[in-house]
Amino acid sequence: MSTQPDIGAGRRSAAAxxxxxxxxxxxxxxxxxxVAAERCFFCYDAPCIRACPTGIDIPLFIRQIATHNPQGAAKTILDANIFGGMCARVCPTETLCEEACVRMESEGKPVEIGRLQRYATDVLFASGRQLYRAGPSTGARIAVVGAGPAGLSCAHKLATLGHTVDVFxxxxxxxxLNEHGIAAYKSTDDFAQREVNYVLxxxxxxxxxxxxxxxxxxxxGLCGEYDAVFLGVGLQAVNALGIDEAGLTGIEDAVAFIERLRQTPDLATLPIGRRVVVVGGGMTAIDAAVQAKKLGAEEVTIVYRRGADAMPASRYEQEVALTNGVVIRHFARPYAVVGEGGALTKAVFVRTSLENGRLVDTGETFEISCDQLFKAIGQVFLPTDLADEKAxxxxxxxxxxxxxxxxxxxxKVWAGGDCVAGGSDLTVVAVEDGKQAALSIDRALAARVAQAAE
Structure with missing residues (x-):
């Protein structure tokens, strides 16, 4: 096999x-x-509701589907989670609501909550019906920074409560990330933008x-101009490999690769290597690896420092990768990269193991020939954007x-989503953060008005 780097476009036909x-x-x-809805037991004090970060009344919306009222089901969903359409596509339901399903415990097969949620919201969006309108004006103005799930969830709830919202x-x-960071095969037909338009x-x-x-x-400046501010700025950078990348071409952030793919109208023009390595074990690593394979890469390998059970990506997501021909190698971390003529040709890894619960290097190394290496080892928040001596x-x-x-x-400042401490890298959690912040902002503004009237 040649060790010369080989990154090119058009590896697969447009039809393929x-x-x-x-x-x-x-x-x-x-x-x-x-039929899928009729499998639901419509439990009292349903565990699936408790497992949903946004608290959707799942038995209710499933009953509405079963009784031929999908738009009513959609309203039940969107009242709790205005991004219910995207969450139906990308939420790890297998580790949230579906894992808690009573059918899962008794039969090993849960009610297909995610697919039913998508069905209801798809019916609503196809109808063109807008369920929500801005409430009577309160005169208050709120600034939201970041038009991701957290920011737009906050903005939407505030608008329904009668506040005017400017989003930066x-x-x-x-x-x-719904638009820029989700695998294209999870959100087809420009759904992310259609959902954004619905929210707005x-x-x-x-x-x-x-x-x-x-x-x-x-x-x-925002605090001086607006009655309240919500920060939903997400994460801005990807963790480094922790090794000298030697300035080699072919090494890049997996998030940047996914964003480029999502914004490329003709995937046949998107270059991909023949041999691709992805470092990491989360959803981003899976999305990058599977899409590299779908673009025509001949060999795609995910390398993760710990075992399969420790991977942040769910077991189902790991199976998606494996069934698409991706190889997953565990207990190894990056050790060095090798190149020719300034371009990546090999990645060197050192094997790891667990000793008394601690991850340690074994000293044994191995090489993987590759043209591209995508870094998917976690994103980080850059507080430099918040640098403001006055705030x-x-x-x-x-x-x-x-x-x-x-x-x-x-x-006057609230925050939510991935940028806050204790936050989870899930769309559904970001949506709930935005919703709860909006309700808190509304209460705070009402208290100010009441105090001023005294």
Whole structure:
């Protein structure tokens, strides 16, 4: 085998690519959905509700589907989670609501909650019906920084409560990771933008693109101009490999690769290596590896420092990778990279093992020939964007410290999503953060009005 780097476009035909990037799950259709819904026991004090970070009344919406009312089901879903359509596609339901399903315990096969949720929301979006309108104006103005799931969830709830919301987004397209960081085969037919448009359709929300915190707007400036501020800025950088990358081409962030793929209209023009290595064990690593394979890479290998059970990606996601021809190698970490003419040709790994619960190097190394290496070893928050001498915000570790209502140490500032301490890298958690922050902001504004009237 040649060790010369080989990165090129057009490895698969347009027809083959279209097939490869079809929906990961075929959507349910009418009678099929009703049959699936009838498996639900409609439990009292249902464990699936407790397992849902947004508290969707799952038995209720499933009963509505079973009784031929999918749009009513969609309202039940969206009242709790305005991004219920995307969450139905990308939530790890197998480790949340479906794992808690009573059918899972008794039969080993849960009610297909995720697919049923998608069915209901798809029916609503296809109808063109807008369920939400902005509430009567309160006169209050709120700034939201970041047009991802947390920011837009917050903005939507605030608008329904009658507040005017300005959203400041660094990118030219809203949606956050739903638009830029989710595998294309999980969100087809431009669904992310269609959902964003639905959320914004409530009214009283204006999105300003190309406006980055710390560069175009400042926290102190927003606090001075608005009645409240919500920070949903996400994570801005990827962890380094911890080795000298030697300036070699072919090494890049997996998040950047996924974003580029999502924004490329013709996938046949997207270059990919013949031999690809992905370092990491989370959802981003799986998404990058599977999509590299779908683009035509001949060999794709995920390398993770611990065992399969410790991988952040669920067992189901690991199976998606394996069934798409991705090789997963465990208990190894990057040790060095080798190149020719400034381009990557090999990655060297050192084997690891667990000793008394601690991960240690064994000293044994091995090589994998590769043209591309994607880093998917976690994203980090860059507090430099918050640097503002007039509005210092308290941090917890490397992230923003918030209380149970998502309030920060600054009186007029709330935060949620991946940028806050204790946050989880899940869309559904970010949506709940935004919703709870909006309710807290509304209570705080009402208290200020009541205090001023005394």
């Amino acid at each position: 690519l279209e097939t490869a990037f079809e929906d990961l799950h075929a959507p349910l259709v009418g009678n099929e959905a009703r 987004e660094a990118r030219e397209k809203a949606g956050g 359709g409530v009214g009283n929300i204006t999105v300003y693109h190309g406006r980055r915190l710390g560069r175009d707007v400042t926290l102190s 210092l915000i308290e941090m917890e570790g490397t992230k923003i410290k918030v209380d149970a209502e998502r309030r920060t140490s600054l009186a």
